[in-house]
Amino acid sequence: MSETTALRLSARTGTIMVAFTVVFTALMAFTYGATKVQIDAAAADEKMKLISEVLPASSFDNVLLDDFVALGPTPALGLDEGGRIYRARKAGAPAGLLLETVAPDGYSGRIDLIVAVRADGSVSGVRAVTHRETPGLGDYIDPKKDKNKASPWIAQFADIKAADLPGCKVKKDGGQIAYHTGATISARAVTNAVARAARFAADNHDRLFAAQNGEKFAGNP
Structure with missing residues (x-):
């Protein structure tokens, strides 16, 4: 060639x-x-x-996923890299807040949660989004894995009033939240994270709803 x-x-x-x-x-x-x-x-x-599962559709009429404020790193919610808070409205009036939050101290590491807080400051519901808690022990924080289907552990947070937040601790720590014997760490981590999220929502409620859609929000540390 x-x-x-x-x-x-x-x-x-x-x-x-x-x-x-x-x-x-x-x-x-x-x-x-x-x-x-x-x-x-x-x-x-x-x-x-x-x-x-945490905020009934009948409680709001806006497009929830399109109505949010962005968060930078927010220690109060355990968010090292930031996240979002979604705002629920009914006929234009504040109806509730849906907070992304993290319990960093689960038995097997971080537990990602969503916490819904009504406009009156009461907790509407809580769900664990992701976690790595020990199967059969600490994974009861997830209602899909909780053997008690009639009354899952995480349902205890529904309807906790703002005035009751000082008691939002596991019973072993002097609070009102029951836990499974031998699996206190998982329950304590979630309970404390829920209390922090509810307080954050209460402390920043008016500012969160007044913020522009998609605005970067600087809340309490």
Whole structure:
């Protein structure tokens, strides 16, 4: 094979590879664009299903996931990298707040939670979003894994009034929240995180609802 022929073959191969890369990239971009809307919609549906477990849909009439304030690092909520607080409204009036919060001191590490707090400061509901607590021991913080389906442990937080927050501690610490023997750490971590979130909501209620949609909010440390 002559040098000229070899150069032509090399150039042709390079052109084919470039063309293949362009076509492949275009196909990937098209596929991503075509499916992103569906993926985002599915994720929103899953999030709303979880929210409905702590804040009844009948209690608000706004598009909850579109009405939020952004948080930077917020130690009071255990959020090292920030998060969001969603605002529920009914006929334009404040109805409640949905807070992302973290219990950093679970038995097996951090426990991600959502805490719904009504406009009057009472807790509407709590759910563990992600955790790594010991199966069969500390995982009762998740109602899907709690063996007591009729009265799951985490249901104790529903309807705790703002005035009752000083007692929002496990009974071992002198509070009102029951726990499973031998699994105090998980219960204590969640209980303390819920109390912190409820206090944060109460302390910042008016400012949170007055903030512009999507605004970066600087709350109490």
